[in-house]
Amino acid sequence: MSPRSVLISGGGIAGLTLSYWLAHHGFHPTVVERSRGLRSSGSPVDVRGPALPVAEEMGIMPGLRDVATQATTMSVVNAAGRQVARMAMPATSSAAGNREVELPRGDLAAVLYRAARDDAEFLFDDTIVTMRQDEHGVDVTFDRSAPRRFDLVVGADGLHSTVRRLAFGPEPGFVRHMGVYVATMPLDGPVDHPHDVLMYNTPGRLVSIHPSRGRALAAFIFRGPAITDFDHRDTEQHRRIVTKAYAGAGWRVPQLLERLQRTEDLYFDSVSQVRLPTWAQGRVALLGDAASCVSLFGDGSSLAMAGAHTLAKALATQTADPAGAFRRYETEHRTLVGPKQRNIGRAVALLIPRTRLGIAARNIAARVWLSRR
Structure with missing residues (x-):
């Protein structure tokens, strides 16, 4: 076993940044990822706020800008497709100006992977089956790979x-459903509105089409x-749930539901929050959504990057005291996570x-806000 070996379960934004x-701090990270490779799909996310100095220190900002989306506005449309309200995208209207970047989640993961791959070990198409820890390390068995022992997990x-x-312990003890579900899928063909995110609401339901980087992404978000x-x-169950939720909706929804029945690239899940009294147990710690899932509204990736940076720095500072390092990381990172969870x-x-x-009031407020800019 290599000294200071760390097993990271999950090859997403948090896991890649941590690796x-x-x-960088001299550890030997191994990343185990259930998928056979990097996931190419996913909704657009923002690199902003506390993630910006992390990305800049990694030297990846040019790569992120190369794959950034071109969306600048959110246009609310009615059932006939007519625009009824318009709002600037958060990244284009923030005080940080053009330092913030919106990009597809898969592209962010690809940039992070290229930065990490030469100095970390990756086990794709595999997952952890059992863990047994003692005061000196953690014995891990995998679904496919040989059992190994790590200093930390x-x-x-x-x-x-x-x-x-x-x-x-079991998921229900820590995961709270927030009364919302989200489904996303890619669309084919040219983008009609390359700079506009189109949004269509009926009570309790939203459908959006995001131009992404030329291959649009449709999202169904509903209470x-x-x-x-x-x-x-269970993808077939997901198709049934979304189809039932959007029965009778107008605009482009019938055509989108037809595509939903055929797509092989469908993401669907509950919008949930994760709350735990502590993020560490002995030599095992949690990071990103596993520790503190925030919401679907763009902050999760930035918080994951910031949390990974904080955790790695804490472990580097207190190498001989992982429990103390975990406490330091948790104390610092909870100050960022807490307000985001409260604002969902x-x-x-x-x-x-x-x-x-409520839809009408929101649209009026958006028009008033835009007129004052």
Whole structure:
């Protein structure tokens, strides 16, 4: 076993950023990822706020800008497709100006992977099956690879974290459904509005088309109670849920639902928050959505990058005391996560009003805000 070996479960934004910074500080990171390679799909995300200095120090900002989307406005349309309100995208209207970048999640992951791959080991198409820790390390068995022992394990494996389940307990004890579901899928053909995110609302439902980087992405975001038999890996169940939720909707929804039945690249899940009293148990810690899933509204990737940087720095500073390093990381990073988790209700109310009156009020407010700019 290499000294200071760290197993990272999850090859997403959090795991890739952590692998880079751990290697930078002299650790030997191994990333295990259930998928056979980097995931190419996913909704556009922002690199902003606390993630900006992390990306700049990594030297990846030019690469991020090369794959940035060109969206500058959000246009609200009615059932006939007529624009009824218009708002600037958050990144284009922020105080940080053009330092912030919006880009497809898959492209962000690809840039991070290129930065990390030469100094980290990657095990694709595999997952952790069991973990047994003692005061000196963690014995891990995998689905495909041979068993190994690591000094530390970090779960950066998302909302449905395997590491969290094995080290902390069953998912229902920590995951809270926020009353919203989201589905996304890519679209083919040319983009009609290369700089506009189109949004169509009916009470409790939103459909959007994001131009991304020439291959548009459709999103269905809707309110709904927790589904008792929900399976986040059952694509056919997902198609049925979305189709039922959008029955009778206008605009382009019927055509989008037809495509939903055929697409092989469908993402669907509950919008949930993860809350735990602590993010570490012995030599196992959690990072990103596994520790503190925030929302679907763009902050998760930036917080994941910032948290990974904070965790790696804490471990480098307190190498001989991982428990102390985990506490330091958690204390610092919770100050960023807490306000974002508290504000999810406001974001949902803005994007998915419950009533027609609420939709009208939101549209009026958007027009007033735009007229004052």
